Amino acid sequence: MAPGLISEQIRIDNSAPMFLYESRDSEMVQTNSAGGDEVHNPSLERSSQKPGHQANALTPPLSPTERNEMNDLVCIGFGPAGLGIAVALNDMYGSDTTGNAGSETTIRQRVRFLEKQSNFSWHPGMLLPGAKMQISFIKDLATLRDPRSYFTFLNYLKEEQRLVQFTNLSTFLPSRLEFERYMRWAANHFESSVDYSEEVTSVRPIRYVTGQKYDRLEIESRNCRTGHTSKRISKNVVIAVGGYQSRPAIFQKHNHRILHTSEYLTKIVAVVGSGQSAAEVFNDLHTRYPNASTRLIMRDTALRPSDDSPFVNEVFDPSAVDTFYHADRHQRDEAIKKNRATNYSVVRLPLLEHIYESMYTQSIEEPDRSKWQHQILPSRDVVGVSEEGADQKISLALRRLDSGDGKNEENASFDAVILATGYKRDQHIAMLEACQEINSSKDGSWTPNRDYSLGLDRSMVEADVGIWLQGANESSHGLADSLLSIIATRSGELVQSIFGNGKR
Numbered sequence: 173m174a175p176g177l178i179s180e181q182i183r184i185d186n187s188a189p190m191f192l193y194e195s196r197d198s199e200m201v202q203t204n205s206a207g208g209d210e211v212h213n214p215s216l217e218r219s220s221q222k223p224g225h226q227a228n229a230l231t232p233p234l235s236p237t238e239r240n241e242m243n244d245l246v247c248i249g250f251g252p253a254g255l256g257i258a259v260a261l262n263d264m265y266g267s268d269t270t271g272n273a274g275s276e277t278t279i280r281q282r283v284r285f286l287e288k289q290s291n292f293s294w295h296p297g298m299l300l301p302g303a304k305m306q307i308s309f310i311k312d313l314a315t316l317r318d319p320r321s322y323f324t325f326l327n328y329l330k331e332e333q334r335l336v337q338f339t340n341l342s343t344f345l346p347s348r349l350e351f352e353r354y355m356r357w358a359a360n361h362f363e364s365s366v367d368y369s370e371e372v373t374s375v376r377p378i379r380y381v382t383g384q385k386y387d388r389l390e391i392e393s394r395n396c397r398t399g400h401t402s403k404r405i406s407k408n409v410v411i412a413v414g415g416y417q418s419r420p421a422i423f424q425k426h427n428h429r430i431l432h433t434s435e436y437l438t439k440i441v442a443v444v445g446s447g448q449s450a451a452e453v454f455n456d457l458h459t460r461y462p463n464a465s466t467r468l469i470m471r472d473t474a475l476r477p478s479d480d481s482p483f484v485n486e487v488f489d490p491s492a493v494d495t496f497y498h499a500d501r502h503q504r505d506e507a508i509k510k511n512r513a514t515n516y517s518v519v520r521l522p523l524l525e526h527i528y529e530s531m532y533t534q535s536i537e538e539p540d541r542s543k544w545q546h547q548i549l550p551s552r553d554v555v556g557v558s559e560e561g562a563d564q565k566i567s568l569a570l571r572r573l574d575s576g577d578g579k580n581e582e583n584a585s586f587d588a589v590i591l592a593t594g595y596k597r598d599q600h601i602a603m604l605e606a607c608q609e610i611n612s613s614k615d616g617s618w619t620p621n622r623d624y625s626l627g628l629d630r631s632m633v634e635a636d637v638g639i640w641l642q643g644a645n646e647s648s649h650g651l652a653d654s655l656l657s658i659i660a661t662r663s664g665e666l667v668q669s670i671f672g673n674g675k676r
């Protein structure tokens with residue numbers, strides 16, 4: 173939707189109430205290449221209509237930010253975590269599920285979401301045909317917090333007229349494709365509150381009103397299409413930027429044929445890693461490029477199944493966050509270690525079994541596995557990378573980890589290498605460099621409180637200014653932090669923490 177004064181009405185169906193979006197200008201200083209200042213910030217307004225049942229979703233509470241007005245909240249990143257906040261704001265400050273206006277509906281939330289992608293998209297490089305969700309659809313954007321929310325997966329199915337057909341699948345695990353469509357559908361409802369193609373580069377505290385304590389945060393972003401930089405001002409910031417590709421140091425040098433799974437494209441041969449991404453890409457190659465030879469190179473001795481068993485799975489319950497948070501450091505480390513196999517370097521059993529069967533099928537015709545078209549090479553660490561020959565093949569030096577002295581090396585050449593080497597979650601550190609002055613932590617680390625707010629030095633910052641962090645708190649809030657499992661509940665907690673009890 174173009175910025176500016178735009179209003180839009182969408183009738184959902186005869187029984188459903190109506191959305192009323194209205195965009196107005198608000199505070200956002202955009203420095204364009206000509207050096208001029210532009211101001212725009214389309215936003216969203218609550219409907220003046222009295223909603224009926226299910227209407228808690230249909231009266232978006234995100235008020236337009238007036239020109240020269242502050243944002244109450246800027247959320248950096250509009251992935252599932254950011255979207256979860258939009259949904260929670262909508263549910264909690266819209267109306268209650270009986271259609272009665274909630275007590276806090278008069279609060280106007282001036283909220284912007286800044287997202288570097290050009291539209292809502294959930295790990296687009298990995299939307300592989302046949303890939304399934306790893307969690308039940310009950311852990312969608314809303315159900316665990318409010319099953320009567322408009323934004324449940326089931327209501328999405330209803331809206332798309334696939335509820336009955338989906339039921340016939342007898343599954344709790346939709347395809348990733350369908351879940352992505354669901355989140356995209358939800359995201360579309362907040363279109364006018366999101367600035368896409370905006371990559372945030374820094375957050376800094378500023379003295380805006382009083383000139384004494386810091387009383388606002390300035391968020392600087394770069395437009396990915398135009399290169400223009402913009403600054404927005406807000407009392408509160410949520411950082412929900414997810415992970416970025418973890419490239420082992422040995423692969424740092426740019427080479428367009430060494431890809432990370434997040435940018436999985438076309439020509440492939442070797443896949444490095446033994447987690448879910450590695451297994452999915454390895455398996456996908458066989459369907460997509462039936463004539464290609466593939467190798468799965470991993471340090472572990474075997475592909476291992478993810479632990480989805482019900483007792484262990486309680487580690488992803490919203491209530492587990494409290495227990496984890498209040499444990500001491502040793503207990504937390506132990507808990508992460510013990511439950512690591514729920515998430516990291518593991519593969520869902522059906523896929524693992526499918527790959528095993530593919531390997532087995534090759535053995536029927538060719539007993540010598542070193543001659544197989546598709547091979548798994550376990551117990552190997554990549555210790556060298558080079559380009560060789562006129563065709564610029566990529567040569568990997570592989571150290572055998574099962575050779576006793578660990579000195580046994582072998583070389584193998586590939587047309588392309590896919591790094592399924594996982595993700596890092598520390599972008600907030602660089603982003604908040606200019607905020608170190610207000611960090612309450614003496615050692616410079618950012619430590620989230622239970623409500624996900626970062627500790628700020630209140631002698632320097634006004635009480636109504638805050639920064640919240642999502643998705644990078646595994647060591648303090650537990651393994652579910654980087655996942656979808658608790659997004660509905662956590663988003664509610666966060667909204668309560670920022671706006672609850674008449675705070676804003």
Ligand SMILES: Cc1cc2nc3c(=O)[nH]c(=O)nc-3n(C[C@H](O)[C@H](O)[C@H](O)COP(=O)(O)OP(=O)(O)OC[C@H]3O[C@@H](n4cnc5c(N)ncnc54)[C@H](O)[C@@H]3O)c2cc1C
Nearest residue numbers: 249251252253287288298305306371372413414643655656
């Ligand atoms: C292929 C794949 C499949 C997965 N499947 C599951 C699953 O089935 N179940 C599960 O629980 N978890 C799954 N996960 C884990 C995943 O972390 C979560 O699903 C989910 O993506 C977390 O949401 P998020 O919003 O925290 O992070 P992200 O989805 O990474 O979203 C962060 C957003 O922030 C944006 N962003 C980043 N930096 C900036 C910046 N500087 N400025 C502005 N915007 C920025 C990004 O473009 C992105 O849109 C999967 C992960 C992968 C890689």
Ligand SMILES: NC(=O)c1ccc[n+]([C@@H]2O[C@H](COP(=O)([O-])OP(=O)(O)OC[C@H]3O[C@@H](n4cnc5c(N)ncnc54)[C@H](OP(=O)(O)O)[C@@H]3O)[C@@H](O)[C@H]2O)c1
Nearest residue numbers: 304305306420445446447448449450471516517592593594
């Ligand atoms: N369909 C889905 O729902 C789906 C699909 C893909 C991913 N995901 C999710 O995405 C998240 C990340 O999964 P992921 O598979 O991308 O990452 P991951 O589980 O973190 O696995 C990373 C893999 O890379 C290997 N590795 C890391 N550094 C290496 C190095 N220097 N040299 C060689 N190998 C190295 C690790 O090996 P070691 O074990 O030896 O350290 C591990 O096997 C998980 O939450 C997962 O569930 C979900």
